Amino acid sequence: MAGGLRPQKARTPVEFFLQQLVNGVTLGGVYALVALGYTMVYGIIQLINFAHGEIYASGGYMGVILISWLFAHGFPPMVCLGAALILAMGYCALLAMALEKVAYKPLRQSSRLSVLLSALGMSIFLQNGLMLTQGVYDRAYPTEMVQGGFHVHGVIVSYMQCIIVGLTVLLLVLLNLLVYRTRIGKAMRATAQDKTMSALVGINSSRIISVTFAIGAGLAAAAGIMVGLYYGSVRYDMGFVPGIKAFSAAVLGGIGNITGAMLGGLLIGVIEVFAAGYISSEYKDVFAFIILIAVLYFMPTGIMGENVDDTRI
Amino acid sequence: MKRALSLLAVLMLALALTACGGKKDENKAGAADGIKIGSLGPLTGQYAADGNDMKNGVLAAIEVMGPEMGKLGPVTIQSEDDACDPRQAVAAANKLINEKVTAVIGAYCSSATIPASEPLMAAKIFMITPASTTEKVTERGMPYMYRTCGRDDDQSKAAVKFMTDQLKAKTLYIVDDKTTYSQGLADNVEKLGAGANLKVLGHEHVNQGDKDYSAVLTKVKAANPDVFYVSLQNSASAAPMLIQIARMGIKAKLLAQDAVYHPQLIALAKQAAEGVYLTFGYTDKTTPAYQKFLAAYKKYGEPGAYSAYSFDSTVAYLKAVKAAGSTDPDKVRAEMAKLDFDGASKHIKYKENGDSGSNYVIQVVKDGKFTNYWNPETGELFK
């Protein structure tokens, strides 16, 4: 008992600041990955995909299902993690493509609010589908797979945080290569700019939209798995709050802009953590939203957004 | 416009007609003999896990008590979902009134229990809550309102006593997640702690549904308290909190409360849950009553925090009905006051205001199990 009450060295304000920065960047990395899905889908069909948060949750669940299966069959931890990551990303890509075919494609010609509502319906549907198949209890991740961390000048950095930030950066680099260096990326950008014109030059816009959904979902799945490993559990309604935050992040960065989404995700994460750390934890979301509103007030299209046309709803 | 309006008229008529039809059916159902018990709790949404535990407790009790009811039976359950939302809770309560239930076991969130109790009381239907610990639930002078679990004010007393007497703590840090329950407890502990020479270093709030507590925990670490009081609404939010506390390397003793009690907590937080103290209603798991409950509950999995309370609430009501020989509310009320029996969770004896008293003890998570640790009544450790 006495050991527990041992006095600790008081921490300096600088250490406190750095620790909060580490916390914020980790959280922001997750938001950024989820925000990318929003922003990519928005960029290409101007739809706020409300079901995106649920895809992220499905990714988390797929992760726990696969990791525990692989773990039980005696694969080494890193193999489990890698295989689960790839398979879950594939699964979510298929899920998102199915979602797009069933709920969004028939509404391509309708008003944007109709699609929005269909997305909302699918979000409720998927969330409760997860609840029905996976139960109402949280599912535990084998957190013992990645444990420990290191100290740098009194700042604790866990290996899991390193993995999250590292994987986020890796995925973002890959995504940038895909979008700016490949034919399919070029086709995506063309479709995002003008569907009719890109169809005229022989781009199958329907396929491109499918691919976009798949990529966004893959990133969300990766985020879901990392969140599961980091916080130790997943649950069927875990997609809702990060979904809203990531959507805000995408808008903050300038919706439709990939770099903007990354920046927005990081910003929202850091703002939230600093607001909680320095001002008030119960009002942290208020600060995040106030900064969002202030940014949009002075830059009505977000930090990196281009000037969009008068978009009707 | 005309076409539209006429269509609307037809629709409304159809609706009214179906409502009429529905009414007749309900009358038929109501005429059937037997006891219908309502179960009200969050079956969907954030607290779905606890709501299902409660419903399963009622089911287990009906299984045990059903055959004993003789010609008053059969006992049936009508379970409704309130999603912990006041509006849905009131709608569900009205539905249960329509379904002619004579007692409602529920609800979970105090913010659902309080509004739902209003129509139930007006219809003279018993409401026995197995989970809402806010003082106000039973302090509104409602004749048919009962509570089988303990009260927040008693729980916070036990918590503070444990911190000062057993842990000999001098400093305290509090976190709650802003629900009627968790904040009520945290505020009480803060107030009582200040009176007991416990220095409160900080009181932070997190939002429900958050998973990232790192910002708050960094503050806690910097403050370095003797005891860290974690007041959260359920085990699902507590598990990530414990994991992050362990990761941050916070050395303070952790004290939580009864809502956090769930086998899930240990399954999720694993090593990180070791050594966590929590205030919990004392349940002697060796009594025959508890064993009987456990046997009946087996098929629903492991009991959650409120399964046994929910079981006892149902048993208490059915015992009172059996003694009264009918479901007449006033006769049953007279019998409820006379109840005095060993329930699965504790000894059940309802007071005049509907409370059944609190018997909070301190439990600790040891070797992956909740074990009784310290008794605030005697100030001694359990053996």
Next chain:
Amino acid sequence: MTIRASKLWLRYGLAMAWFFVLLWPLLGIKPEGLEFAVSFAIWIKVAVAAAILLALYQLNKAGAFGFLTRPAAAAGRVAVGAAARVPRWLVLSVVLAAAVSFPFFTERYAHDVAISVLVYIILGLGLNIVVGLAGLLDLGYIAFFGVGAYTYALLSVHFGVSFWLCLPISACFAAVAGCIIGYPTLRMRGDYLAIVTLGFGEIVRIVLNNWMSVTNGPNGILGIKSPGAYWWQGDTLEHIWLNNLEQLYFIILALAVFTVIAVYRLNHSRIGRAFEAVREDQTAAELMGVNTLGIKLLAYALGAVFGGLAGTFFAARMQFVSPESFTFIESAMVLSMVVLGGMGSIPGVILGAVVLIVLPELFRGFQLYRMFVFGGVMAMMMVFRPKGLWPAKRLGQRSEERG
């Protein structure tokens, strides 16, 4: 079978295979081992149901049900023709009579659901001004509902102000809140607006949840008074509290009728046309001399007024308010009513509110499957009726819609 038909069945096969791939990992992979029985059992049910639906669809297309559909369509035409000849006042009075007599042949539960429906009709019509008429996407509308509810709750508990006096006061407060929210958003368009309104909605909820000294935080406010009235008890005029469900039903019915009339008049006024002009083309509207900024603010304020009215009633009806009633999902529900019913159409919004409140209640029988079925039905309704259940008739056409 024609080529088209075989292609359809091919796609059916593909879709079902896809569905199995999505379903099986969720149910079949367990640490103990792989398992197919459960997922296959579910899959086969869905596959058979889908096959039957598809077959019916094809038969219908081939005209196999002609003996049924043709007379039905003819009867429908006759009915519509007959309905069109019925004078509007008659239809209106039948609707009103049905609504007024509703409580007399239904039970408590139906009253409760009907009251909820009417509250949401007011909310839907209010949001309809912002979204349907002025074309501004608002994801935080429920904040005004909250402002109205808390205004009455606080005034009633602390100062004993009566419900009737609070109706206009709450409406004013909500209108002010509407302007505050509306102002920063004036420069934004489309989806930027959506996130800002969402943000404001969340801010209001978080403040309600945290401002302990005023709102009592998550505990909510208890002991709100019902509407009062003077009524003859025997031969003396006495003050009574209107707190049973039937009386409350009539109050909210009156409020809803007032809202319908107000919104109808607004639709056909100069302001209503200005709203539509802003929705259709802001730049052109400005060119034509519409003060677009003022009109947008007015839309927010007017929408908020009805939110505030509904909120006041909600507080009086529940006699309890807590921040949990004002979450984002509620905003989404109200928006769904507007879109599902048909944007800009009054009977459409009413129908949308009826459907979205009554459906989850009807699905209570499904227990755990309730929201699952509800979400699916909501998406499917949009897929099959993308313009809403009861689309509004527009004056004129846009150029890209022609031809």
